[in-house]
Amino acid sequence: MSETELEILQQLESDRQRLHMSYSNIEHRVKPVWMKHRKWLLFLLSCILLAGMVGLINHLSHHFHTVTPCLSPACQWASARLSTSADPFTQPCDYFLFTCGSDRLLLDSERRQRSHGFTLHAENQRKSVQSKQEDGGLTEDKTLSRKAVLLQYLKKILETDSGMNSSAVQKTKGFYNSCLDTKSIETAGADPFLSLIKKLGGWAVSGQWNQTDFNTTLGLLMRDYNTFPFFNIYVGKDPYEAARGINKKYIQIDQPDLLIPIEWNSKTEKSRAKTETLRPFLASCQQYLNLLGAPKSSSLIHVGSFVSLSSQLAVASSPLDSRLSKGQLYQRMTIKELQRQAPAIDWLGCLQAAFHPLPLSADDNVLLHNLPYIVQMSNTIIKWQNKPELSNSAPLHTFMVLNLLHTLMPAMDSRFFETAKNFSMALGNTEEEAPRWKHCVLETERGFDSVLTHLLSKVTAQKEAEKIIQSVFHSFKSKLNEFEWTDQTSRQLVMEKVDSAIPKLWTTKEPSSEAKLDLLFSEMIVSNQNFFSNYVQLLSLRQKKRIEVLITEPEDIDILSVTPFLFGKKLLFPLGMFVPPLFHPTYPRAINYGAAGFLVAKDILHLLLPDISSQSKTVNAVGECVWTHYLTVSEKAGRGGGFPLSAAQQQEVWVQYTALQVALQAYHQNLMQQPNDTSLSGISYTRLFFRSFSQINCEADPYRDSMPFKPSFLITVICAKYNLCPTSPQCSIQTKQNSLQAC
Numbered sequence: 001m002s003e004t005e006l007e008i009l010q011q012l013e014s015d016r017q018r019l020h021m022s023y024s025n026i027e028h029r030v031k032p033v034w035m036k037h038r039k040w041l042l043f044l045l046s047c048i049l050l051a052g053m054v055g056l057i058n059h060l061s062h063h064f065h066t067v068t069p070c071l072s073p074a075c076q077w078a079s080a081r082l083s084t085s086a087d088p089f090t091q092p093c094d095y096f097l098f099t100c101g102s103d104r105l106l107l108d109s110e111r112r113q114r115s116h117g118f119t120l121h122a123e124n125q126r127k128s129v130q131s132k133q134e135d136g137g138l139t140e141d142k143t144l145s146r147k148a149v150l151l152q153y154l155k156k157i158l159e160t161d162s163g164m165n166s167s168a169v170q171k172t173k174g175f176y177n178s179c180l181d182t183k184s185i186e187t188a189g190a191d192p193f194l195s196l197i198k199k200l201g202g203w204a205v206s207g208q209w210n211q212t213d214f215n216t217t218l219g220l221l222m223r224d225y226n227t228f229p230f231f232n233i234y235v236g237k238d239p240y241e242a243a244r245g246i247n248k249k250y251i252q253i254d255q256p257d258l259l260i261p262i263e264w265n266s267k268t269e270k271s272r273a274k275t276e277t278l279r280p281f282l283a284s285c286q287q288y289l290n291l292l293g294a295p296k297s298s299s300l301i302h303v304g305s306f307v308s309l310s311s312q313l314a315v316a317s318s319p320l321d322s323r324l325s326k327g328q329l330y331q332r333m334t335i336k337e338l339q340r341q342a343p344a345i346d347w348l349g350c351l352q353a354a355f356h357p358l359p360l361s362a363d364d365n366v367l368l369h370n371l372p373y374i375v376q377m378s379n380t381i382i383k384w385q386n387k388p389e390l391s392n393s394a395p396l397h398t399f400m401v402l403n404l405l406h407t408l409m410p411a412m413d414s415r416f417f418e419t420a421k422n423f424s425m426a427l428g429n430t431e432e433e434a435p436r437w438k439h440c441v442l443e444t445e446r447g448f449d450s451v452l453t454h455l456l457s458k459v460t461a462q463k464e465a466e467k468i469i470q471s472v473f474h475s476f477k478s479k480l481n482e483f484e485w486t487d488q489t490s491r492q493l494v495m496e497k498v499d500s501a502i503p504k505l506w507t508t509k510e511p512s513s514e515a516k517l518d519l520l521f522s523e524m525i526v527s528n529q530n531f532f533s534n535y536v537q538l539l540s541l542r543q544k545k546r547i548e549v550l551i552t553e554p555e556d557i558d559i560l561s562v563t564p565f566l567f568g569k570k571l572l573f574p575l576g577m578f579v580p581p582l583f584h585p586t587y588p589r590a591i592n593y594g595a596a597g598f599l600v601a602k603d604i605l606h607l608l609l610p611d612i613s614s615q616s617k618t619v620n621a622v623g624e625c626v627w628t629h630y631l632t633v634s635e636k637a638g639r640g641g642g643f644p645l646s647a648a649q650q651q652e653v654w655v656q657y658t659a660l661q662v663a664l665q666a667y668h669q670n671l672m673q674q675p676n677d678t679s680l681s682g683i684s685y686t687r688l689f690f691r692s693f694s695q696i697n698c699e700a701d702p703y704r705d706s707m708p709f710k711p712s713f714l715i716t717v718i719c720a721k722y723n724l725c726p727t728s729p730q731c732s733i734q735t736k737q738n739s740l741q742a743c
Contacts, residue, residue: 067678067679067682067683067684067685068676068677068678068679069678069679069680069681069682070586070587070588070678070679070680072586074580074584074586074587075584075586075587075588075678075680077580078580078581078584078587078591078680079680079681081581081695082680082681082691082695083681085691085694085695086694087691087694088690088691088694088712088715088716088729089687089690089715089725089727089729089730090729090730091729091730091731092730092731093633093634093731095710095731096630096633096709096710096712096713096716096731097633097634097709097710098710099707099708099709099710100143100697100698100699100704100707100710100711143698143699143700144696144697144698144699144700145699145700146562146563146576146577146582146599146699147560147562147576149562149579149580149581149582150560150562150576150579151438151441151442151560153456153579153580154441154445154452154456154559155437155438155441157452157455157456157459158172158173158176158441158444159176166514166515166517166518167518167521167522168448168451168514168517168518168520168521169451169454169455169514169517170526171448171451171521171524171526172444172448172451172452172455174526174527174528174534175443175444175447175448175526175531175534175538176440176441176444177528178526178527178528178529178530178531178534179436179439179440179443179444179531179534180436180437180440181528181529181531182414182436184529184530184531185411185412185413185414185531185532186413186414188413188530188532189413189415190291190292190293190412190413190416192411192530192532192533193292193405193408193412193532194292194293196404196408196536197401200212200217200220200401200404201217203394203397203398203401204302204392204393204394204397204398205289205292205294205298205299205302205398205401206293206294206295207295207298209394209397211394212397214381214385214396214397215345215346215349215350217397217400218230218345218346218350218400219346219349219350219352219353219354220353221400221403221404222350222353222354223353223354223356223540223543224539224540224543225404225407225408225536225539225540226407226539226540226542226543227400227403227404227407227539228256228403229256229399229400229403229404230256230313230345230377230381231253231254231255231256231345231373231374231377232253232254232255232256232257233251233252233253233254233351233354233546234252234254234546235249235250235251235252235546235549235550236249236250236252236367237249237250238250238330238332238367239330240330247553249549249550250332250365250366250367251351251355251364251366251367251550252330252366252367252368252369253338253366253367253368253369253374254368254369254370255316255317255318255369255370255373255374256313258310258313258314258317259281259310259402259403259406260273260277260281260307260310260311260314261273261274261277261281261427262274262314262317264318264319264322269318269322270315271314271315271316271317271318272311272314272315273307273310273311273314277426277427278307280422280423280426280427281307281423282303282304282307283423284419284420284422284423285303285306285307285402286299286300286303287419288402288405288416288419289302289303291415291416291419292405301393302393302395302398305390305393305395305398305399306395306398306399306402309380309384309395309396309399310399312380313376313377313380315376316370316372316373316375316376316377317370317373318370318372318373323369323370328368328369328370328371328372329369330367330368330369331367331368331369331371332365332366332367332368333365333366333368334362334363334364334365334366335347335348335351335360335361335362335363335364335365335366336362336363338366338368338374339362341371341374341375341378342374342375342377342378343378343382344377344378344379344381344382344385345378345381348360348361348362351366354543354546355543355546355547355550356543358547358550358551381396384396407539408532408535408536408539410439410443410535411531411532411534411535411536412532421433443535445559445560446538447535447538447541448521448538449559450512450517450520451517451521452559453508453512453557453559453575454511454512454514454517456559456575456576456579457507457511457575460575460578460579461578461584461585462505462507462575464583464585464592465505465573465575465577465578465583465596466504466505467670468578468583468592468593468596468597468600468666469503469504469505469573469600470503471597471666471669471670472593472597472600472601472604472662472663472666473501473503473571473600473604474666474669475601475662475663475665475666475669476498476601476604476605476662477498477499478665479658479661479662479665480494480495480498482618483616483618484616484617484618484621485615485616485617486614486615486616486617490614490615490616491615493615494608494609494612494615494616497608498608500569501566501569501570501571501608502569502570502571503570503571503573503604504570504571504572504573505572505573505575505578506557506561506564506572506573506574506575507557507575508557520544521541524537524538524541525537557574557575558574559575559576560576561574561576562574562576562577563577563603563701564577564600564603564604564607565607566607571604571607571608573600573603577596577599577600578596581595581695581696582595582596582599582696583595583596588677588678588679588680588685588688589667589670589671589674589677589678590667590677590679590685590686590688590689590692591680591688591689591692592692593663593664593666593667593670593689593692594663594667594688594689594690594691594692594693595692595693595695595696597663597666597667598659598660598663598693598696598697599696599699600663601658601659601660601662601663601666602655602656602659604659604662605655605658605659605662606655606703612651612654613647613650613651613654618654619650619651619654620650622653622654622657622658622743623645623649623650623651623653623654624645624650625742625743626653626654626657626714626717626743627645627650627653627708629716629717629720629743630708630709630713633713633716633731645708646706648706649706649707649708651706652703652706652707653707653708655703656697656707656711656714657714657717657718657743660693660711660714660715660718661718663689663693664686664689664718667685667689671685686725687725687727690715690725693712693715694712694715697710697711697712697714698710698711715729716729716731716732717743719732720732720742721742721743
């Protein structure tokens with residue numbers, strides 16, 4: 001802060017003290033009735049002085065501060081991006097009358113629906129057109145997808161050659177590059193998978209099968225290829241024991257993810273294969289066998305057996321809520337008892353294979369999540385094993401091989417992908433095809449998540465991110481003091497919840513060293529031109545991860561997480577929230593607080609105050625106040641006709657308005673501690689903050705349908721309230737300031 005500013009502030013403080021002394025001197029000479037109002041007069045005078053000081057500080061900050069430009073590569077990229085985005089200060093009022101992702105005006109749509117007695121649901125408006133060149137998770141209508149932003153950043157990390165990389169990092173980037181090498185994948189075709197089938201003893205589809213043992217093959221698929229055709233296994237705690245503080249982990253056995261589409265009949269409480277999907281399912285299976293070189297004369301027999309077996313297994317499966325209501329989850333029994341009830345599976349042998357080299361015995365306990373399915377599955381397998389007419393076609397072995405194909409589908413050539421896509425479209429799925437790089441980033445994360453966590457931790461400025469979290473949370477707590485509560489009990493409950501919350505960045509206590517990661521992936525040999533081989537090796541590594549989860553307490557950090565969550569009293573913010581264009585350590589702090597700071601504030605409000613509308617009168621008052629401002633703007637634009645907000649809309653308007661205030665206050669408090677900030681294109685600090693916010697205000701989160709207008713309109717409301725903006729927005733509501741209350 002400059003000397004001139006300090007002198008003026010000191011003068012203002014001196015004047016305030018003299019005024020206070022003057023009131024003290026005259027209070028003995030005034031009529032007694034004025035004694036009742038002196039506190040209110042002093043309070044009013046203090047407010048006027050404070051408002052004047054804020055306005056003066058803001059004015060001085062734009063005239064006396066020398067704005068230092070940020071010239072880092074990240075800032076140059078951000079500046080170029082900023083130059084192509086809309087400046088909310090120069091937009092006409094019509095700009096704010098669109099909802100995020102809408103191609104028509106909100107009020108026009110509302111007038112058509114108002115006669116039906118319900119308010120607008122914006123999901124019917126939003127049919128966003130995905131940009132062919134994804135702009136860091138922003139579609140052409142500037143809708144933010146945090147997950148897309150993070151994937152873009154991970155892509156950049158994987159494609160950047162940083163010179164000296166550890167062995168694990170080199171293998172991670174080699175795996176990613178081999179996934180991008182579609183030419184080599186197409187050239188290899190189905191040959192790698194056919195070679196794998198031979199390694200497993202062949203199959204009857206080709207006429208070459210070594211009559212391999214059923215349970216031996218099943219154990220191999222579970223151990224080396226992470227494939228579970230007849231049941232799923234995973235590791236976890238017993239929630240009933242965990243509630244008593246017992247943290248022992250168990251092998252858990254569940255029904256499988258069957259490939260055939262299933263539907264549940266709630267009346268009969270039975271599952272069955274969806275009749276209308278049987279024809280396209282059979283056609284897709286037929287196509288897979290054709291691609292694998294199966295003779296057309298016999299392939300239909302094998303496909304028919306596969307569909308029939310899948311349908312019989314589907315009958316005993318049931319949805320989670322049904323099993324929960326029947327108490328079928330977490331049923332404990334020994335492996336010996338499981339063997340007695342479902343004898344078709346060599347349970348001890350298969351589990352020993354899946355968790356090799358851990359010693360398992362028949363007396364060890366496991367947890368089951370659908371025992372009726374497991375029993376029925378065993379009976380079905382025995383039934384198919386005892387069909388003499390099927391001995392040469394080996395339907396159980398073919399069933400396992402086709403499940404293995406499904407596991408390895410991400411590594412197959414485009415013909416298999418197209419077959420899967422056509423079947424998905426036949427089921428009514430119209431999801432757009434993701435670009436290849438995104439597919440490869442996701443596959444890399446599935447196998448090398450620990451390495452990507454290490455890399456993201458290295459490039460993320462954790463200290464700066466932690467500082468934003470703490471300063472925003474502090475600003476949020478101070479904001480609570482302004483609320484008008486329904487009663488003292490509500491206030492106390494909220495304050496206790498907030499005071500006990502511990503906001504922090506979600507990181508591991510002991511980050512994996514490069515040496516530890518190198519050891520973890522030491523047995524893996526990555527080829528830049530053999531994605532299939534690389535993918536198969538990753539499947540075998542998952543067996544090691546299962547063992548690690550069973551015998552240790554690993555700190556599972558979800559590298560792809562982009563939203564905070566409550567874990568006990570901890571309010572954890574994932575690293576994935578603090579990546580460009582939302583955050584960068586070299587960005588001006590105005591950008592970081594306007595984007596990442598706003599998102600942090602919004603998430604805090606959603607997480608900690610989900611029921612605030614019933615606890616505070618402020619929500620309704622602020623929501624209606626902001627809405628009144630919005631309707632005033634719509635009238636200026638020649639579009640009248642207001643409509644009432646629903647409770648959900650009022651709360652979301654309050655959340656986003658409050659979040660913007662909290663983030664702005666946190667930034668200004670940070671400026672007081674560190675007065676010098678950098679900027680882009682000579683833009684003033686506060687205006688840069690709002691420009692940053694306007695770039696990410698349209699977010700594809702679960703609450704977006706409750707926001708009745710483009711959130712960047714909130715800038716005009718805050719500018720009118722605080723007089724903080726260096727220039728009035730083109731769509732200004734200050735002309736109506738005398739007739740509108742401050743929100």
